[in-house]
Amino acid sequence: MFSLGRLSFMTVVSIWIAIAVKGIVAESLLEVHMLGCIKNRKSNNAVTFEVTLLNPNDTIVTGNIINYTNLVSTFTLNSKEIFIQRFDAAVEVIGSGLSRKGIKITSDGELLVYASSSHISQHDLGGYLSLPVRVQGNIYYVVTGKDNGVILIVGVWSNTTVEVSLLTNYNVTYNDTVYVNGSIIMETLDEYSTMQIYSTGDLTGTRINSSQTVSVFSGNRLSGTYPNMYHVVEQLPPLHLWGKTYVTAPPRNFTYHCKVTSSLPLTIVTYTCKGEARAFALAETGSFETLNFEQEICLLTSTEPILVTMMINNDTALGSMTIMSPLDDVTGSLMTYVSRLLTNAEIVIISNTSLKMEPASISPKFIECPSFLGYCITHLENLTGNTVYTITSGSGNDSFIASGFVHGQTATDDSTAYPLLYHTSASSAYNGQMEKALSLDNKTTTLAPEFYQDVISNTDQNLQKAPEQCKCCSFKNYSMEEIANYTKSLKKELTVNPNTTSKYLRTLSSAEDQRISSKFIGYTAAIVLGTLGACLLIADIGNILQMFRFIGRAFSNE
Template sequence: MQVYTESDFTGTEIRSSRTVSVFNGNKRIGQAYKRNHAAEQLPPIDNWGNVYVTAAPQGFTYECKIMSGFPNTFVNYTCSTNVTEHVDLPEAGSFKTLTFGNSTCFLISNKPILVNIIVANDNQRPCLITMPALEEIEGEPMVYVPAAMENAQLVIVTNVRITVKSANETISEYVECPSHINTCIILVENLNRNQIYKITPMRQPFVVSVYIHGINMKGRGIGYPILQRTNKKQQTTTENADVKCGESTVLPGSSTEGPPPPLVLNTSCQCCSFKNYTVNLEETLKLLKDELYVHPKKTTLYLRSLISAPDHRVASKVMGYTCGCVLGIFGICLVILDIGSLLAMWENIKGNICNH
């Protein structure tokens, strides 16, 4: 099945009874000769996150598109020290486009959000990348650089020191640790094509978010996230679960000591509204029937049947005037034919009145 629209993100909700794979994209993004098609596989909503760090590859800029998965979503983002801005996403499926340029930005929300970035520069065509949320994992992520990707580089966000190794060498990297994101950005450039690289942290577990970016032989951007398959399950409430609401959202794996992250939201637990209660099925059906029933004489179809639609065409006006004239002439002819009888009747009436 394929759904097509002329607009930007649609905010369409997709549910299925079995496992499916969903891709989104468009025919082209960018301008003039720098245009490129964009496509990405959508993660399910339970894989969306609340904490993201967005950063551009070396030599590139990017736009950020944020989409909400639930109503009343609030997002705070910081792209420089002591400057915090916010975005309100009132409905599930609402989205906002932000131009971050080459800034490194920290985003935190009260409810799960999807973050996409469009990476481009003056010489190469753009590409669309779904950003992985910051997540605490264990293990050593593996990255494969496709044979069709040139000038490949890894963009790694983490809170520990790491090394990136292939089978033959250890790759040097550029490390930047802005104070407003509480993590470090590691840019690993000049990756070899058709090669596998291993990301090894100095301690376990660790917080990480990784994506790879490069270009193909035609100068078109290529990029995709490095997703971790973890056994971490989404928290759910059971009948006897003790749910604590109003907890603060904090950076995964961060310490509770010392100053908090620059973006901390007091949020309500999403599962708190799901409480057990008894429903009277008959009353519910009656209410639905009363609410949804529409009387046949109140439908627009019936109301339109009582109204003559105006027709302002010249041909329609000529036909109407012609029919009116014909009917008028026919009535006048009937009167003229009976005028003698009408006069004789009038004389009889006068005579009868005078005789009396």
């Protein structure tokens, strides 16, 4: 009996372990992208949302495209092959509120995913390079255009709590409720949920905090009047993918300005253009500065990670926006796709080495290497749309440092821009510092003006002066007793009990995890443990029955 029970137990456990491992391995092999389409029209005319998949691997990649209702298509891609899926206006997220219009792409290998929204009759274009879910996070700071700013948050997992802390120069209406600067909008998202927030002004600096990973897109709705209408959109990287070293350079014959956003309080940013260094301080987390660089090449470095966003335009092309990737190591080759919608495209590459391009017929049209920079900027101009381009080091090295973006125009002078690559490395030390800085939740530490001034003056002789403090204040003399009472109340107000913070409270409970693999592991563990107990009980059932009979006879003899 015992041998039969042991055999039954080991057989059941082996089966369940095999099923669990198979499920975990299958899910871990999936590359997932979650996309959304921001509204890009003022009328009911046709909008096309186009998703392009590029296989950068040497092996075949297969996968699925799923929207909020059903499976849209399956694909099999050979190396360097592309697949284009077009959607109609039904996937466009309309209104400031909650809907369910996310688009999910799964594959058994890495993909480069490009998305663009084009409006045929109103001649506008907006696009972005998608970030895979595996590199996304749950803390973001928003960058938008100066007018008609918009945020789109797409749910990746079920039961995800999202908190949006507004920083805006205009009121925001969400679900028919008006919110002002500093307000917090709360929402719970499921997979494919789309939370869109409109403003008539700028939403740059707005913070997004979620309980689980979300995809975040920002830019602005279709603005202006025909023919001067424009629409920009980008996918935002989470804080842990921001960097400390950037080089910015515009496309040829274009001008640009940058929005620089801070990840931590009192971040010092130094920017060098034409060999002249200047600097400024970003006092709070999420604060930003707009720098008008015109046509200059500039090097930006910072004491803490920052986000650098380029706004590009010229006299003939309507505006475009791109998130700059910090300078990053590239191993092997760098691959990108120029959209079929572009008739006049340019790739701008910042690198520390000479470059070799494919197709072989491509040759650099313009290269500049400023002496103060230490990097060269390569402009590949007049590129053909619907083409894959491969970039490798021309010096024979297997790795090189690179950053850059693709910029292009349509036949109607609409323009778009998107990053050449996305930054994926993150420092664990930085993550720990970030968590420490954010552990006070919504409480803000105000820096003394003199401390702020000292940091500014000690950084660089060319630093910009800090803004004057409170010109409208009135002053009076206070007694020592008044000062003591005020100091006591201020200390009480600013003191935070560490046992009341959400960080501490989260240590007392397990965070909910909606991933399929996590649920499968939990159910498998419960079944295995239950089966273990049952098998042990079955193995000894004869002995247990014999024990009860012995006890019964003992009581009977008494």
